[in-house]
Amino acid sequence: MSFKSSGNSGAFAWFYQRITGIFLFVILLLHFTIMHFTGTGEITYENIVGRLSDPYWKMLDLSFVVFALYHGLNGIWMAIQDYVRSEGWRAVIYTILVLVGVFLFFLAAVTLIPFGLK
Amino acid sequence: MKATFKIFRYDPDKDKKPYYKEYTLDVEPNTVLLDVLNDIKWHYDGTLTFRRSCAHAICGSCGMTINGKNRLACQTLIKDLDTSKPIKIEPLKSYPVIKDLVVDMNKFYEKMFKVKPYLVNDNPPPGREFLQTPEEQKLIDEAYSCIWCGCCTSSCPSFWADDDYLGPAALLKAYRFIFDTRDTLTEERLRIVNDADGVWRCHVIFNCVEACPKEINITEYISRLKLKVVTSKL
Numbered sequence A: 001m002s003f004k005s006s007g008n009s010g011a012f013a014w015f016y017q018r019i020t021g022i023f024l025f026v027i028l029l030l031h032f033t034i035m036h037f038t039g040t041g042e043i044t045y046e047n048i049v050g051r052l053s054d055p056y057w058k059m060l061d062l063s064f065v066v067f068a069l070y071h072g073l074n075g076i077w078m079a080i081q082d083y084v085r086s087e088g089w090r091a092v093i094y095t096i097l098v099l100v101g102v103f104l105f106f107l108a109a110v111t112l113i114p115f116g117l118k
Numbered sequence B: 001m002k003a004t005f006k007i008f009r010y011d012p013d014k015d016k017k018p019y020y021k022e023y024t025l026d027v028e029p030n031t032v033l034l035d036v037l038n039d040i041k042w043h044y045d046g047t048l049t050f051r052r053s054c055a056h057a058i059c060g061s062c063g064m065t066i067n068g069k070n071r072l073a074c075q076t077l078i079k080d081l082d083t084s085k086p087i088k089i090e091p092l093k094s095y096p097v098i099k100d101l102v103v104d105m106n107k108f109y110e111k112m113f114k115v116k117p118y119l120v121n122d123n124p125p126p127g128r129e130f131l132q133t134p135e136e137q138k139l140i141d142e143a144y145s146c147i148w149c150g151c152c153t154s155s156c157p158s159f160w161a162d163d164d165y166l167g168p169a170a171l172l173k174a175y176r177f178i179f180d181t182r183d184t185l186t187e188e189r190l191r192i193v194n195d196a197d198g199v200w201r202c203h204v205i206f207n208c209v210e211a212c213p214k215e216i217n218i219t220e221y222i223s224r225l226k227l228k229v230v231t232s233k234l
């Protein structure tokens, strides 16, 4: 097998799948606590603008997106490697997954970064 | 009591495709399934083909799928099976069938040999045995009782999808020598299992643990191997 991603063997993909998993778990806990329990009350435009004008919040949300995208797409890629044997199809699917990742990250970035900035 | 055995039959010289044949006979609850198969072969149907040798769960020849579960025929008692319905006996899944319950294990053995299933130690012999502490021994205690029956690898969904995958039996064997303090080939062994068709193809499904007739916690050892690979400099 020659078409591989994320390092040669899969060690990298395996390791970072776990790391992102742990991060996602922590961020999710934070998210639930803040959004549903201790939160700033209603989800209104003012509330959200208030929070998102804080660069730390922006960074947290952006890292949430990055970890979730890596974790999800890497998971799909692992399943693909199990069942798709042809090198050609693998290359096609891998490219699609990368493009989907880049596109979704771009969407998140253009939404998050300028949000709340005058 | 009477029990019915629904056995997978296939003779590539005669049959276009496999079929199941039922045999009903008198059995005792404490009879071992292998004895039933022998009974069928010796007294009812001499064409039935299966492998067996030791009849004591140590040679690993009689692995087969019994009511959907991979196990050794010589270690399975009739009373542990549901006799209210026909007992289904099939060859181990995902190895090519040669005839009836006999499968081609060549690819399985190839993978076993890929991980070098023998101790390598080029140090001069200490004049006596290479000693281990009880703790060091404990690391591999369970792992070395594998009898190469192939039940685990045949039960693994990752192996069904990709028969280039080393599979649980070979990875367990690799573990057994990588974690053996007397072995000196650790780094090379780690390189062999650190491959897309090696340890990373394992997705912790636990089918191998369920199948293993020696009750070895194979998935646990594969996970320890993964940890060892990412924490060592290769």
Ligand code: FES
Binding pocket: B051, B052, B053, B054, B055, B056, B057, B058, B059, B060, B061, B062, B063, B072, B073, B074, B075
């Ligand atoms: S005949 Fe040897 S393991 Fe069953």
